[in-house]
Every structure is written in C-alpha cells, then in structure tokens.
Amino acid sequence: MGAVLAxxxxxxxxxxxxKGGLFFVFFFPILFALFFGTVxxxxxxxxxxxxxxxxxxxxxxxxxxxxxxAESEDLRxxxxxxxxxxxxxxxxxxxxxxxxxxxxxxxxxxxxxxxEAPKVDLAVDPSRKAEGGMLEGILLRQAGERLxxxxxxxxxxxxxxxxxxxxxRSGDVPAEIRKDLEPLLDRVSALADTYEKRAAxxxxxxxxxxxxxxxxxxxxxxxxxxxxxEGAGDRPANGFAVTFPQAAIWGVIGATAGFGISLVSxxxxxxxxxxxxxxxxxxxVLLGKAIACxxxxxxxxxxxxxxxxxxxxxxxxxxxxxxxxxxxxxxCFVGIMMMLAxxxxxxxxxxxxxxxxLIVMSMLGGGMIPLMFMPAWLSSIGSVSPVKWAxxxxxxxxxxxxxxxxxxxxxxxxxxxxxxGFAVGARVFRSAG
Amino acid sequence: MLHLANISKSYKRxxxxxxxxxxxxxxxxxxxxxxxxxxAGKSTTIGIAxxxxxxxxxxxxLGDMGPPTGGxxxxxxxxxxxxxxxxxxxxxxxxxxxxxxxxxxxxKALEGRVEEMLELSGLSDRRGDRxxxxxxxMKRRLNIASxxxxxxxxxxxxxxxxxxxxxxxxxxxxxxxxxxARGLTVLYxxxxxxxxxxxxxxxxIIDRGRLLAxxxxxxxxxxxxGDSTLTIDGDRGQESMKTKDPARDVASALARGGVRGVRIDxxxxxxxxxxxxxxxxxx
Numbered sequence: 242m243g244a245v246l247a248x249x250x251x252x253x254x255x256x257x258x259x260k261g262g263l264f265f266v267f268f269f270p271i272l273f274a275l276f277f278g279t280v281x282x283x284x285x286x287x288x289x290x291x292x293x294x295x296x297x298x299x300x301x302x303x304x305x306x307x308x309x310x311a312e313s314e315d316l317r318x319x320x321x322x323x324x325x326x327x328x329x330x331x332x333x334x335x336x337x338x339x340x341x342x343x344x345x346x347x348x349x350x351x352x353x354x355x356x357e358a359p360k361v362d363l364a365v366d367p368s369r370k371a372e373g374g375m376l377e378g379i380l381l382r383q384a385g386e387r388l389x390x391x392x393x394x395x396x397x398x399x400x401x402x403x404x405x406x407x408x409x410r411s412g413d414v415p416a417e418i419r420k421d422l423e424p425l426l427d428r429v430s431a432l433a434d435t436y437e438k439r440a441a442x443x444x445x446x447x448x449x450x451x452x453x454x455x456x457x458x459x460x461x462x463x464x465x466x467x468x469x470x471e472g473a474g475d476r477p478a479n480g481f482a483v484t485f486p487q488a489a490i491w492g493v494i495g496a497t498a499g500f501g502i503s504l505v506s507x508x509x510x511x512x513x514x515x516x517x518x519x520x521x522x523x524x525x526v527l528l529g530k531a532i533a534c535x536x537x538x539x540x541x542x543x544x545x546x547x548x549x550x551x552x553x554x555x556x557x558x559x560x561x562x563x564x565x566x567x568x569x570x571x572x573c574f575v576g577i578m579m580m581l582a583x584x585x586x587x588x589x590x591x592x593x594x595x596x597x598x599l600i601v602m603s604m605l606g607g608g609m610i611p612l613m614f615m616p617a618w619l620s621s622i623g624s625v626s627p628v629k630w631a632x633x634x635x636x637x638x639x640x641x642x643x644x645x646x647x648x649x650x651x652x653x654x655x656x657x658x659x660x661x662g663f664a665v666g667a668r669v670f671r672s673a674g
Numbered sequence: 675m676l677h678l679a680n681i682s683k684s685y686k687r688x689x690x691x692x693x694x695x696x697x698x699x700x701x702x703x704x705x706x707x708x709x710x711x712x713x714a715g716k717s718t719t720i721g722i723a724x725x726x727x728x729x730x731x732x733x734x735x736l737g738d739m740g741p742p743t744g745g746x747x748x749x750x751x752x753x754x755x756x757x758x759x760x761x762x763x764x765x766x767x768x769x770x771x772x773x774x775x776x777x778x779x780x781x782k783a784l785e786g787r788v789e790e791m792l793e794l795s796g797l798s799d800r801r802g803d804r805x806x807x808x809x810x811x812m813k814r815r816l817n818i819a820s821x822x823x824x825x826x827x828x829x830x831x832x833x834x835x836x837x838x839x840x841x842x843x844x845x846x847x848x849x850x851x852x853x854x855a856r857g858l859t860v861l862y863x864x865x866x867x868x869x870x871x872x873x874x875x876x877x878x879i880i881d882r883g884r885l886l887a888x889x890x891x892x893x894x895x896x897x898x899x900g901d902s903t904l905t906i907d908g909d910r911g912q913e914s915m916k917t918k919d920p921a922r923d924v925a926s927a928l929a930r931g932g933v934r935g936v937r938i939d940x941x942x943x944x945x946x947x948x949x950x951x952x953x954x955x956x957x
Contacts, residue, residue: 247775251761258763258804511757515820518724519776520748 244521248529249536256499256537265495266541274488274545278481278553289317290372290379293339295327296320300347302359307342309383316379324362331364337372339364340380352408353391353401359384395440399433402426485549486635490608490628492541497574497581498595500534504582505591527579527667534578535571542567546639559638562648566634573627573655576662583669602626630654675828675859676700676723681732683718683883692718693729694883700828702737705850705860707874709867709943711953715883716863717756720832723861724753736828749777752826754818756833756863762806766797766816769805770823777824791819794852796845811842818849828859835869847873867943877943879950886950891943898949899941907935 256262294310296303311318319336321327327339341362349359361380365373391397405426409419507513507526516526546563549555557563581598585591603609605619606628615623623629634651637643676699683693693715700706708716721727722734725742739747760769770788774780779787792798795815797808805813814834821829831850835843850873853860864870870877871891878888887894901916904923909932917923920938927933948954 243778243780244776247772251764251772254768255761255763511755511759512761514726514755514757515753515759515773516776517726518748518751518753519773520745520778521776 244519245525245529245532248516248526249532252500252503252530252533253536255503256496256533259499262495262499266492266499266537267544269495270488270490270492270541270545271548273491274481274485274549277487278484280480289315290376291317291319291337292376293319293321293327293330293336295322295324295339295341297324298342298344298346300350302347302350303342306346306350306359306361306383306387309387310340310380313379313383315375328364331366334366334368337366337369338376340376350387351401352404353388393436395433395436398436399430402430402433405429481549481553482555482640483636485545485553485555486632486639487608489542489545489635490603490606490631492545493538493570493574493631494599494603494608496534496537496541497578498592498599500530500537501578501582501585501595502588502591504530504578505585506588509587523671524667527670531575531579531663534575538571538574539567542570542635546635555639557639558642562638562643562645563635565648565652566631566638569634569652569655569659570631572659573631573662574659576659576664576666577627578662579666579670580662581666583666602628605629607632627655627658675702675737676861677733677735678719678723679733679735681719681722681729681734683715683722683727683729691883693722696732696880696883696885698878698885698888700859700861701876702859703857704875705854705862705873707870707877708861708863708880709865709870709877709947710863710880711865714865714880716865716880717832718883719880720753720830720861720863724748724751724830749824750827752821752824752829754821754829754831754834756836758813758817760805760813760816760820763804765802765804766792766808766812767801769816770820773820774823779824787823787825791823794822794849795819809839809842811838811845814838814842814846815849818846822853826858828861829853831860831862833863833865835864835866867947871943879943879947881947881951881953887946894943894946895941898946899943900945900949902941903939905937905939906933907937908932909934 256266292310294307296307307318307320310316321330321339324341324343327336327341330336331339341364343360343362346359346361349357363373363376363380365376391401406423409422409426414422507516513526517523546555546557550557577599581595582591585594603626605623606626607615607623608628630651633641634648634655637648637651678696678698681693681696682691684691696715696719698706708719710716718727722729723742725734725747734742736742736747736750739750741747742751761772764772767788770791771784774784774787789798792801795812795818797812797816797819800808800812805816808816814837818829818831818834821831834850835846838846847869850860850862854873854875862870862874874891876889877891877894879886879894887898889897901918902920903914904917904920905912905914906924906927908927915923920940924936924938927936944954
C-alpha cells in the first residue's frame with residue numbers, strides 16, 4: 242500500500258507543478274462558474290422579457306391593458322411612439338418583441354357580450370422563438386385576469402350587461418339567439434346587484450368579491466415546489482447553484498485528460514519500465530494513478546462547491562448525498578481516464594482523443610449548455626453521457642432535494658461506467674505488457 | 675548470477691525476430707557488456723532479464739532467487755532503462771525518494787541512501803532543482819543513481835551513455851568503475867566498442883538477436899581481431915604492414931635505420947565485430 246500511496250502522491254505533486262494543467266483543473270472551472278453564474282443570477286429585471294409597446298388606440302381600455310403588462314413580473318415594458326418604431330426595432334434586432342395595440346382595442350375590450358374580441362399585434366425576433374411563445378402566453382394570461390376582474394366588479398358588470406343588451410337589440414342578431422341572450426344579460430345585471438348587496442352586508446367588500454372570483458377564472462395555475470431548498474421556491478437559489486456543478490465538470494474533465502496523458506507519458510518516457518521493474522504488483526501502478534485521479538476529481542468538485550457555498554449563496558441540501566455523488570463521479574472519471582489512456586499510444590494521441598471524447602460528452606451531457614435549455618431530442622441523447630448523470634447527481638444532492646433512492650440511478654450509472662472503464666483499461670494495459 | 679538459457683523472442687507473429695536462441699551467463703561481481711548495433715536485440719535481452727518482457731521460449735534464472743518476476747529477484751535488481759526514466763517536474767532528490775519508496779525504503783535509511791546517491795552521481799548541489807533544468811548527462815547520472823538506490827545485487831544498464839557529452843560520459847564511466855570496484859554485478863548494453871573495452875570484464879557480441887561470441891575483450895580481440903597494422907614513416911616514404919608481433923617488427927625497423935616515426939593500429943572490438951558479421955558496428 243505504501244508504494245500505491247507513493248505513486249498517488251507523486252502524481253498529485255506532478256499535477257501541482259504543472260501550471261497549465263492546474264489552470265484547467267481548478268481555475269478555468271472557477272472562472273466559468275463565476276462568469277455564467279453572474280449572467281444567470283444578475284439583475285432580476287434583466288432576465289425579464291424586454292418588450293416594446295405601441296398604443297395606437299389611446300383609450301382607457303388600452304391604457305389599462307398596457308399598465309397590466311407593465312405590472313407583470315415576467316416583462317420589461319418600454320413604450321414605443323409608433324407601430325413602425327416598435328416593429329422596426331424588432332426587425333433591426335434591437336428588441337426581442339413588440340406589442341402593438343391597434344385602434345379599436347378599447348371599444349372591443351369594453352364590449353364583452355356580443356362584440357368582437359379585443360386584438361393586439363405581436364412582432365417577435367425570429368431568433369427568439371422561445372420568448373415569442375412565452376410572450377403569447379403572458380398576453381393571454383393578462384387578458385384573462387382583466388376579464389376576471391370585469392366579472393367581479395359590479396359596476397363594470399352592470400355596464401357590460403347594459404351595453405350588451407343595447408348591442409343585441411340594435412344589431413343583426415338572429416331572433417332565436419336574441420330571445421335567449423336578453424334574459425341572460427338581465428340575469429348578469431341582477432348578479433351585479435347581488436354583489437353590491439352582499440358587499441354591503443359584509444363588513445369587507447373584498448370577501449364578497451373573492452367568494453365569486455373563482456367562477457370567472459378559466460384556469461388557476463399553482464406552482465408545485467420541485468426543490469427541497471428552504472426558501473428556494475421552485476428553482477435553485479441562484480444561477481451559481483447551476484453553474485458551479487456544471488463548471489466542476491470542466492475541472493473533472495481537465496483532471497481526467499491530464500491523468501490519462503500522464504499515464505501514456507509513463508509508457509513513452511520509460512518511467513513505466515522502472516515502475517514495473519519494482520517489487521510491487523502491476524496493479525499498484527494503476528491503482529496509484531487511479532487514487533491520484535480520484536483525489537483530484539473529488540477535490541475539484543469539493544473546492545468548487547465549497548467556494549459556491551462560502552461566497553455565492555449555494556446551500557447544500559444533503560452533504561452525505563453530495564459525498565456519494567462526488568465519490569461516484571470520481572469512480573466514473575477514473576474509469577474513463579483508464580480507458581482513454583489504454584487506447585492511446587502517444588501523449589499527443591491521448592490528448593487529442595481525450596479532449597475530443599470528453600468535450601463531446603460535455604456537450605451532450607449539459608456541461609456546456611444547461612440541460613434545461615437543450616431541445617428535447619438532444620437532452621434525451623445526453624443520457625448516454627456520464628456528464629449528464631454527474632451533473633444530475635450533484636444537483637440532486639445540492640438543490641433538487643433527491644432522496645437516497647432517487648440518487649441511486651445517477652450514482653449507479655456513474656459507478657457502472659467507472660468500473661467498466663477501469664476493468665477494460667486495466668486489461669488493455671496488462672495485455673500490452 | 676544471471677543465467678539466460680536458449681532465449682527466443684519475436685514480434686509481429688514471428689516476422690521480427692528480436693532474440694534468437696540466446697544463452698549467456700553473467701557472473702557474480704563482473705561487468706558484462708552486450709555489444710551490438712542498434713536493433714541487435716540488446717534492450718529486448720535486458721527486458722527479458724529483468725522480467726518485463728516474456729520470452730517465447732527459454733529460461734531466465736537470477737542466482738538463487740529464481741525467475742526475475744519474483745519479489746526477491748526484483749529487489750535484487752536495479753534497472754536503468756535506455757530512455758530517461760525520471761520525472762522532469764520533480765527534483766533529483768524527489769525522484770530518488772519516490773523510487774526508494776517503491777522498494778520499501780523509508781525514514782532514515784531512505785534519506786541516507788538518497789544522500790549517498792546524490793553524492794555518487796555528483797548532483798548534491800543540484801538536489802533541489804527540477805530535473806527539467808538538468809543537462810542530458812546529469813539526467814543520465816540520476817537515471818543510474820535511481821537504479822542503485824535500493825542497493826541491488828545486480829544492475830542492468832541499457833545504453834547509459836546515449837546522447838551524453840564527453841565530460842558527462844566520463845563521469846558515468848567513473849560511476850560504473852566505482853560499482854565494479856565494489857563488486858556489483860552489472861549487465862551493460864552498448865553499441866560503443868570503446869566503452870565495452872574500457873569497462874567490461876567480459877563482452878558478448880550480439881547481432882540480429884544472436885550471441886556470436888563471449889569472452890574478455892582481449893581474448894575476443896586475440897581470437898577474432900586479426901593482426902595489428904604497423905605503419906612506418908621512413909626515408910622511403912610511408913609503409914604499412916600486417917603483423918602478429920608489432921614490437922618485434924618495430925625493433926627490426928629501428929635496427930635498419932632511417933625511421934622517422936611509427937604507428938601501431940591494434941585490432942579492437944570494432945574489428946572483432948567486423949570479423950564476426952562482415953559489417954561495422956555503426957552500419
């Protein structure tokens with residue numbers, strides 16, 4: 242065991258002396274985490290969808306609609322003087338989206354019964370399709386909320402009913418429909434009276450309003466907490482909780498490539514001859530290298546997450562599960578290191594092949610772009626990459642609130658990959674003499 | 675001490691024969707030289723002798739310790755490979771400590787041996803410097819010192835002076851002569867006949883995997899080297915002749931008079947190799 246530890250110690254010392262290697266294992270991931278963490282965690286307003294709004298209608302109804310948009314937590318609304326200015330800014334790529342409220346909006350908005358639906362024009366930058374979809378949803382939600390309010394405001398309700406009756410009587414509404422619609426609008430007017438009476442009976446009018454509000458809400462969406470972090474809501478505490486585990490993977494990749502190359506280098510430079518000639522089992526050489534690689538992989542993950550906890554608000558939900566995740570990641574990437582080193586004959590081949598394989602793994606597994614931003618097909622392909630399982634294991638322990646049973650899948654995949662990789666690599670080394 | 679019996683080793687499914695039926699014995703306390711050109715099979719023979727390369731056939735026994743793959747035999751062997759088997763980013767001292775630990779050395783025993791080896795290799799004043807800053811000769815000396823650290827009974831030196839400047843080469847020769855004086859058994863491969871002639875008690879001539887002749891350098895020269903060449907520069911110009919007894923012929927020439935100078939070219943291991951193979955060592 243003394244020889245194994247001597248080999249591991251020697252390899253760690255060599256890593257510490259290699260400034261380039263050290264940069265990619267420790268400092269590059271920290272820079273990565275800080276940069277992207279700052280981008281994702283920065284000013285909350287900056288993360289809202291920016292939208293230009295041109296109000297061509299200029300009525301109370303259109304102004305109220307613009308106000309409701311401005312109050313939305315998801316939007317950053319800026320006024321545009323004209324339709325041309327708003328749409329032109331989107332065409333020029335200066336704004337992701339523009340909403341134009343055309344003339345007649347207020348009139349249509351006021352005519353709940355019998356009129357045409359209010360309409361807005363939406364312009365979206367073609368490269369921002371996702372935001373476009375989100376924006377449509379937000380506009381419909383705002384319209385729905387406004388409709389709900391109209392139904393729970395007795396004065397507005399009575400006015401809508403009165404105007405509706407007038408429109409029905411003056412328009413080309415078929416007789417059989419008018420026959421059914423007029424009594425309905427009368428009942429709506431009566432409902433407004435009942436609201437007012439009930440509000441007067443109760444000390445707080447708000448209670449009466451809230452009692453009936455539910456009748457006019459087409460859909461209630463309540464977010465279910467999907468993370469266990471106290472106070473974290475339904476998402477990680479901040480962007481750093483996503484970017485630090487992701488960046489740790491870059492350190493792990495740097496360590497894996499570095500140790501793989503160093504193992505090949507032992508063969509090409511002749512030190513392997515001296516190691517194999519020593520009175521130690523052949524497995525001790527590989528085991529020593531594996532311990533050094535494991536220590537570095539675990540070290541880089543621990544250092545990054547400790548840094549994130551100390552300075553960037555990361556709260557680790559389960560230190561025990563995190564230890565399990567880190568150990569599993571260590572086993573996995575030691576195995577990958579062994580396989581890469583056994584497949585290459587020269588340091589250049591090991592370096593080229595190692596980085597190529599590991600970067601593809603990282604791309605597919607969410608090491609470059611978070612999995613949540615990937616298209617579904619790419620995300621499902623990513624399951625073949627150990628990087629995906631490594632990130633999932635870390636996030637599971639840090640903020641996803643995984644139970645030990647839920648950790649079994651990612652940790653099991655990582656350990657299986659590691660064991661197979663180590664076995665294949667060791668076998669190739671033995672047969673190569 | 676080391677017995678290789680009828681060893682054969684080939685690669686590429688027999689297409690490349692590295693060692694072909696080689697039998698030799700290295701005696702306790704001698705420096706045995708394997709002399710042959712590049713590709714003759716010297717390094718393969720060393721690899722087989724230390725148990726790192728498995729022969730296709732034949733046996734290897736290291737004294738009373740059995741085959742070289744066993745623990746006792748490995749502890750008794752020191753290996754200095756042809757490539758510089760040291761870590762550039764560690765200091766000379768750190769390299770020695772690391773290799774010492776592989777042989778179970780530790781504590782004061784290890785520190786004492788490290789000190790001795792640094793002294794022996796003339797690296798005491800550069801002990802803390804990284805090996806990447808050493809000259810080629812210093813690295814070679816450290817390579818040998820690393821093999822001697824655990825006080826082996828037998829040392830395998832595979833081309834220890836390749837790529838070394840003359841001054842460092844002399845330092846390595848001194849290192850080896852001091853080992854010989856202490857009675858260490860050494861198997862030394864080289865393609866420099868001067869080294870073999872200067873350092874080795876016995877020399878084996880190897881070519882294309884076959885051991886062609888084994889004896890002391892003088893005996894090999896006597897047997898295979900042919901006559902000396904005597905060149906006399908006199909009144910009648912320069913004359914060259916082959917002679918078995920150059921001293922007698924020089925005396926005769928001097929007695930005749932008119933001699934301004936003489937030169938005797940004795941045969942050496944180069945001529946032995948030429949005589950045995952029909953080729954030069956450097957071909």
